[in-house]
Amino acid sequence: MVEEKRSRKTGGDRVAVICTALRRAIIERALSPGDRLPEDSLGERFGVSRTIARSALGQLAAEGLVDLRRNRIAVVAVPSFEDARDIFDIRVDLERQVVRHLAGKLTDAQVKQLKAIVDAEHQARHGAEGISIRLATEFHVRLAEMTGKPVLIRYVTEICYRAGLSLAVFSRPHSSECAVNEHLELIEAIRTGPADKACALMDEHLEAVASRALLQSSGARSRDLMDILAPYTE
Amino acid sequence: MVEEKRSRKTGGDRVAVICTALRRAIIERALSPGDRLPEDSLGERFGVSRTIARSALGQLAAEGLVDLRRNRIAVVAVPSFEDARDIFDIRVDLERQVVRHLAGKLTDAQVKQLKAIVDAEHQARHGAEGISIRLATEFHVRLAEMTGKPVLIRYVTEICYRAGLSLAVFSRPHSSECAVNEHLELIEAIRTGPADKACALMDEHLEAVASRALLQSSGARSRDLMDILAPYTE
DNA sequence: CATGCATAAATTGTACACACTTTTCCTTGC
């Protein structure tokens, strides 16, 4: 660990550093829903006191990525099926607003930027699944950022991360394969098409992502104690 | 003060107490956008240490009600005009979801509960304007709560408070007078009508609230934090 | 009278200490 020196100079928001790291770990599935996040370990890991770690956990709890119960160790949030459904419903509305604001107004630089992400998605499609999911999320977040509307950006970002976390609970492996092509089509629709057309495509895309994952809930609940014990019951 | 004994028994979330008090003070306009919120004074006012006050400010910042810049005193958030517009756009979408889920499904008890709020609004219509605004907000929040969907409730609540704060910046006095009747009509539409009809009425209502607002306000008075919070300290 | 500039006051950033709660695990009695 050699980054000691910088910490004094910049003093830059260390809470934010932890939040960013954890968000990424969660979205990449390096951390799974239910995983414990003790303040001590977290602080030690990032070379800060418990005060900072605790503050970061508070922030992530406010974002719905962490569950925080009194006197109990913080854990990565475990969205219920209903939560997941609601998160996707809200996501559809928010991203429709994004598309509406962006339709026909993307600059060439923006298109290039988006295609770069899709490229990365394409390359990552046979690697670790976590990377694919992170990149897919990044695509949507970047799209939102292009609206330049801070409030909208904040909510879309938050809901996208929560959606990613929900998928970690309920989707089966390799369910996000075809998203790459859909992202390319989205770019085209937003660049050229009228708002309605682009919105419809976004709706379709998100509905596809959701239904690829959420509609078969029974299989996803394999972590449930009852299911695990079922074969041993008789 | 005499609230000593309870602190041992419940130990109940003191951060939440401060957050609730501040949210209410903000929505009732006892605190105005830009008002300073030093951690010391806040803690002293609520009989807790700076640790707790700071945590509360962090939470409110995450909700968009407080602006928190490094090494600077926290202030009540000052939404820009664009922020206000975006907040209302998102609010329309979210509340449309609420209405869609509730249309034709309100129980008698729920209708009664909502009418009680509208009654209170009616009674408060010639009193302090802050109370009217709080009750109007409460109406929408309660409506959201009736969906029983935690995620939706959280976002609607947050966005309603932010909308209320935005109105504090951009609306002129007495612009929310007629909201009482509109709320009554809303209850009826949601109770009896089909979802589309009720959604349309909600859209109309929110659009009316938003457009009644958009004008500059004056009011650059500076007051004492201690005095302002007195009624909220309990 | 305005303007820097130095210094003091106010305020935040962070670590840490200690009390309290929850969890773990070991012991004891049956």
Next chain:
DNA sequence: GCAAGGAAAAGTGTGTACAATTTATGCATG
């Protein structure tokens, strides 16, 4: 072998101290 109980360990809740930074004050200077 096992259920009950009770330390010990692990972990959170909160106050406080001190460093770092910003803001306010006052004084000298042009």
